[in-house]
Amino acid sequence: GPGATGGLLAASLVRAGVSVSLLCRDAERAQRLRRSGIVVTGATQLRIPGSRFTVVSHLPSDIKGACAVFLCVKSYDAPAAIRAARTLSDGSESVVSLLNGLAHAELFRKSISRDRAVFGVGYFSAWRSGPGKVHHSGGDRILVAEDKGGLGASPAAAMLRRAGWISSVAPSVDRLLWTKLALNAAINPLAALACLPNGDIAADPPLRDLL
Numbered sequence: 213g214p215g216a217t218g219g220l221l222a223a224s225l226v227r228a229g230v231s232v233s234l235l236c237r238d239a240e241r242a243q244r245l246r247r248s249g250i251v252v253t254g255a256t257q258l259r260i261p262g263s264r265f266t267v268v269s270h271l272p273s274d275i276k277g278a279c280a281v282f283l284c285v286k287s288y289d290a291p292a293a294i295r296a297a298r299t300l301s302d303g304s305e306s307v308v309s310l311l312n313g314l315a316h317a318e319l320f321r322k323s324i325s326r327d328r329a330v331f332g333v334g335y336f337s338a339w340r341s342g343p344g345k346v347h348h349s350g351g352d353r354i355l356v357a358e359d360k361g362g363l364g365a366s367p368a369a370a371m372l373r374r375a376g377w378i379s380s381v382a383p384s385v386d387r388l389l390w391t392k393l394a395l396n397a398a399i400n401p402l403a404a405l406a407c408l409p410n411g412d413i414a415a416d417p418p419l420r421d422l423l
Contacts, residue, residue, distance in 0.1 A: 213237070213293060216338040217310055218284030219250045219346040223258045224375040226265065233267035233275045235296060237289070242270045245344055253341065254348040272299040280306045280371055282332075290316040294323045301328060306364035306371075308332045308356060312396060314389055321359070330364040331385045332356040333392040337411050349411045357382040398423055 236242040252258040336351025358365040372379035
């Protein structure tokens with residue numbers, strides 16, 4: 213899902229020398245990204261040509277040998293993304309869900325083997341500023357956690373750190389997901405009502421007090 217989160221993550225991994233493939237929603241988006249690549253502005257400044265990605269496709273079957281899979285989609289795309297991850301994850305160390313909320317958790321656990329399933333949350337703000345363009349307004353932390361018996365969180369955190377993210381393994385999946393949910397429930401409605409990006413809320417003293 214190479215949108216805001218996925219695009220920023222993919223660009224940072226390529227910058228670090230990691231071979232990255234992108235799985236897009238449809239053929240048109242894949243073709244556009246192959247042609248124009250990903251441009252990141254704001255707190256991170258990156259321009260990654262489409263040729264720097266190993267594969268850019270809308271077909272999971274086109275992508276082989278992934279050592280890690282990151283799911284970066286909206287909640288309504290979670291079932292399709294999880295089905296695709298099952299195809300992509302053969303032989304991988306980690307399958308990391310970077311989805312907000314809780315609705316995807318049960319399906320993710322049922323579909324991905326426990327030793328590879330990793331839950332993650334990102335503490336950064338980014339949005340799509342145009343086709344193939346991402347604006348990163350701030351934040352550089354991605355936390356991960358695994359259920360008991362899992363082994364994928366540490367390799368995922370190491371890969372994220374290689375790409376320049378502050379990343380560590382949290383002790384509890386439930387605490388990880390609920391903490392991010394509580395944060396979003398506080399910030400998002402207030403930012404929408406104030407017509408401000410999330411990151412500007414804390415910079416305004418009255419809004420910060422209200423938050």
